[in-house]
Amino acid sequence: GENVEQHPSTLSVQEGDSAVIKCTYSDSASNYFPWYKQELGKRPQLIIDIRSNVGEKKDQRIAVTLNKTAKHFSLHITETQPEDSAVYFCAASMADTGRRALTFGSGTRLQVQP
């Protein structure tokens, strides 16, 4: 089955700096890669996603890049703010085929220091 590895497990940055979180996946058939933000005690919330036919996607301060050959994808947050502090999870699935279940990484705890 699919295996998703996520690094780093914790990340501390100063407000205004950029943050990068990286994930690798094992199943080359995976074609959908969402990122979720989870604040303490709350539900995971989708912040951005990318499909395998796209190399990069951006939404304001958040961007995701995908390298299908290397089977890795990254989340980039620019101009970080204290409210960006949360746990971020990457995930992978085959959205158009039978395996629709998301396989999640182990999470990155991002702390933005004011």
Added chain:
Amino acid sequence: DTGVSQNPRHKITKRGQNVTFRCDPISEHNRLYWYRQTLGQGPEFLTYFQNEAQLEKSRLLSDRFSAERPKGSFSTLEIQRTEQGDSAMYLCASSCPTPSGRSSTDTQYFGPGTRLTVL
């Protein structure tokens, strides 16, 4: 509230008891997923429904776990003879395939979860 809802939000039970959780998906979402999340880990997939059909089950879903979605709307997850290792947050998500060009995105939206504590 038009998001995914789950009840109860918290459940404390004694080892050996049965528990049942309910998930109400976003209206008209035909796909419903159950995940389990333990402290410090990402959600782990348990099972998935498309309408009332259970199409996929994880090997994590032991014989003590059963899920139903009888009318293709809400779903229930039952755990029989609970064990301390069952203590976790049980998350439900729903999705509705959105055609985009030649393929769909099938974004999954999560509910707030039911936190189970087995004493």
